Amino acid sequence: xxxxxxxxxxxxxxxxxxxxxxxxxxxxxxxxxxxxxxxxxxxxxxxxxxxxxxxxxxxxxxxxxxxxxxxxxxxxxxxxxxxxxxxxxxxxxxxxxxxxxxxxxxxxxxxxxxxxxxxxxxxxxxxxxxxxxxxxxxxxxxxxxxxxxxxxxxxxxxxxxxxxxxxxxxxxxxxxxxxxxxxxxxxxxxxxxxxxxxxxxxxxxxxx
Amino acid sequence: xxxxxxxxxxxxxxxxxxxxxxxxxxxxxxxxxxxxxxxxxxxxxxxxxxxxxxxxxxxxxxxxxxxxxxxxxxxxxxxxxxxxxxxxxxxxxxxxxxxxxxxxxxxxxxxxxxxxxxxxxxxxxxxxxxxxxxxxxxxxxxxxxxxxxxxxxxxxxxxxxxxxxxxxxxxxxxxxxxxxxxxxxxxxxxxxxxxxxxxxxxxxxxxx
DNA sequence: GTCTATATACAGATAGAC
DNA sequence: GTCTATCTGTATATAGAC
Numbered sequence: 001x002x003x004x005x006x007x008x009x010x011x012x013x014x015x016x017x018x019x020x021x022x023x024x025x026x027x028x029x030x031x032x033x034x035x036x037x038x039x040x041x042x043x044x045x046x047x048x049x050x051x052x053x054x055x056x057x058x059x060x061x062x063x064x065x066x067x068x069x070x071x072x073x074x075x076x077x078x079x080x081x082x083x084x085x086x087x088x089x090x091x092x093x094x095x096x097x098x099x100x101x102x103x104x105x106x107x108x109x110x111x112x113x114x115x116x117x118x119x120x121x122x123x124x125x126x127x128x129x130x131x132x133x134x135x136x137x138x139x140x141x142x143x144x145x146x147x148x149x150x151x152x153x154x155x156x157x158x159x160x161x162x163x164x165x166x167x168x169x170x171x172x173x174x175x176x177x178x179x180x181x182x183x184x185x186x187x188x189x190x191x192x193x194x195x196x197x198x199x200x201x202x203x204x205x206x207x208x
Numbered sequence: 209x210x211x212x213x214x215x216x217x218x219x220x221x222x223x224x225x226x227x228x229x230x231x232x233x234x235x236x237x238x239x240x241x242x243x244x245x246x247x248x249x250x251x252x253x254x255x256x257x258x259x260x261x262x263x264x265x266x267x268x269x270x271x272x273x274x275x276x277x278x279x280x281x282x283x284x285x286x287x288x289x290x291x292x293x294x295x296x297x298x299x300x301x302x303x304x305x306x307x308x309x310x311x312x313x314x315x316x317x318x319x320x321x322x323x324x325x326x327x328x329x330x331x332x333x334x335x336x337x338x339x340x341x342x343x344x345x346x347x348x349x350x351x352x353x354x355x356x357x358x359x360x361x362x363x364x365x366x367x368x369x370x371x372x373x374x375x376x377x378x379x380x381x382x383x384x385x386x387x388x389x390x391x392x393x394x395x396x397x398x399x400x401x402x403x404x405x406x407x408x409x410x411x412x413x414x415x416x
Numbered sequence: 417g418t419c420t421a422t423a424t425a426c427a428g429a430t431a432g433a434c
Numbered sequence: 435g436t437c438t439a440t441c442t443g444t445a446t447a448t449a450g451a452c
Contacts, residue, residue: 008435028321034427035427046431046436046438047435047436047437049430054428055427108320109323111384112316112383113236113320115383115385122384123385123386126386154400161373161376161400164373164375167372168372176319176320176331177330177331178330188362188365192361192362192369193369196408201404216417242445242446243445251419253447254449257447263447
């Protein structure tokens, strides 16, 4: 009995969170109103306030709930046994796909825009997003160095170089709403990044 | 006589623009109010509206007026005669300094945040900012290729790789209000970028 | 052209019935 | 807990005196 009541309330809380996520991510913090959120969630505004004490609190919870969406769907994409050329290209493509999705771009925008007024939100985004990916790639590169396939003095620097090179202009264009590259240009650029990375960090036997 | 009147009006217009720039850049579009802008400009709100028909119009004019601030102060930093190692490092340091300044970060945030509602603003930012720098570096790299100092199949790709590698994590941290690297780490990372770039694109005689 | 004062709208947040 | 109805502040934008 009590359980049913709690679960019904919990359902509404979830509805509110979902509505808040969509509206905050699409419209930003200031443009999304509590009225809209309540309307979309199918509850009254007071119900929203009974679950979240303020708009700030709701924003924090909503964005942080999204954290799992930032992760690459399959961490095992960085296959240790495949040639680095292959593993790196596959992860670059997956990463770019994630970053250029509508939700990815909008989440990035809103987290940057609110970084000063909501530092906790920006921190979660940074740690679960860029920093997490950097760690994955750093460890992968370290293993490749250990097994003699790559030669990198500072694998963390190498990982950062590769990741931001890959994001590069494509993400900047998307963030600024500019005409995107066509897919053939993206593909050529990504290949060029992998080749360049291996030329610099590959062991001689493999690259020359 | 008429000239005096016009110039006085023009002065106020300038005051309004300056106030708008500061407030929009620091607080974003929605948080900066027309009251604040009028107050800071030392004019009445109606005077603001007599010069700019709406808040949107004022925003557009204000941000676009800032365009000159995005440029590197001295385009000749890319010295053709110096060794690429040196020219590239100097430009990387200058670029990062510009991008990590408070105003640089805030302008970036607000232009991304408003990219959908104010596409003209985002376009100006993109063309005068990232695209302009990319062009400068592309032409520099092309000249170095022509003179046989570098070997790059696609200089534009090379320029993009270098620039976004350099911006990398430092800018992301700043945008998301995270703890910045200390200057020794920045310095080490930039050196690592230049070395890596030359390892991949330098002519053999210079790098091996 | 510039000011003071105001119209109008809508935001976040709350009160009180059920 | 949930709803309808409302309070209160503040935003953009305008009207009218000088």
